[in-house]
């Protein structure tokens with residue numbers, strides 16, 4: 671994903687989150703998203719965006735509030751690691767893809783599907799002592815082609831009296 675694609679995707683997710691939670695749009699949040707998208711590092715810290723944040727006159731409290739909001743909206747993950755001192759690192763959550771796939775157990779053919787209800791259930795589910803990141807759902811069964819072949823074979827066997 672290029673930084674522009676990432677920014678646009680993140681903006682879409684933010685938009686949806688803001689609407690769902692009845693928040694207001696702010697220039698600062700959108701500017702921060704753009705700054706973060708341009709950092710172009712898989713994992714970054716607040717230091718990576720500090721200079722540009724100052725250029726845009728975004729305050730430190732606004733920065734932290736926005737980062738927390740991006741984490742809640744699943745635009746970013748927050749990684750808390752301790753290297754002597756505690757460092758807060760952030761990682762894009764948009765790059766990790768949730769997947770939903772159907773797999774034919776006869777021929778092995780796979781296909782994607784998308785079900786917003788499944789997506790919602792899996793993202794809203796709470797786990798004890800576990801913070802989910804992304805998911806994979808596999809649905810096993812028989813594809814249309816294999817099913818047709820099976821029916822054909824069965825009817826042939828019936829004709830042949832087997």
Ligand SMILES: [Zn+2]
Pocket residue numbers: 774775776777778779812813814815816817
């Ligand atoms: Zn098949």
